[in-house]
Amino acid sequence: MSLSILPAVPTQDLTITDDGHQFFLTLWIAAACAPCPHCGEVSSRVHSTYARQVHDLPWSDAAVSVELVVPKWWCDNPDCPQSIFCMRLTPWVPAYGRRSARLTEWIADWA
Ligand SMILES: [Zn+2]
Numbered sequence: 001m002s003l004s005i006l007p008a009v010p011t012q013d014l015t016i017t018d019d020g021h022q023f024f025l026t027l028w029i030a031a032a033c034a035p036c037p038h039c040g041e042v043s044s045r046v047h048s049t050y051a052r053q054v055h056d057l058p059w060s061d062a063a064v065s066v067e068l069v070v071p072k073w074w075c076d077n078p079d080c081p082q083s084i085f086c087m088r089l090t091p092w093v094p095a096y097g098r099r100s101a102r103l104t105e106w107i108a109d110w111a
Helices: 101-110
Strands: 006-018 022-029 046-059 062-074 084-086
Touching: 046 101
Parallel strands: 022 062
Antiparallel strands: 006 022, 046 062, 062 084
């Protein structure tokens, strides 16, 4: 499955729920490999997964909260100081970011 908000990231599954005021998306990222952000070596050895909350543009008048379930990988480069890394989702979400890049742009345009 490919989702237009994440054009370069393959997704494994997506659930959408709401509480009448806000949408909650849970998006499982499925990737066969990822490059280490420190050394660039591509790894296909999954360490684990982690969940991360990101806010995205609202749908109509409802806020959107996306829980990203993202793989963590082992870096097998013996010279790399980063033995475990998380898959980057740039440019959609900056590293360690809590909101999508397009939400940040929307807020900057609005302010
Ligand atoms: Zn590395």
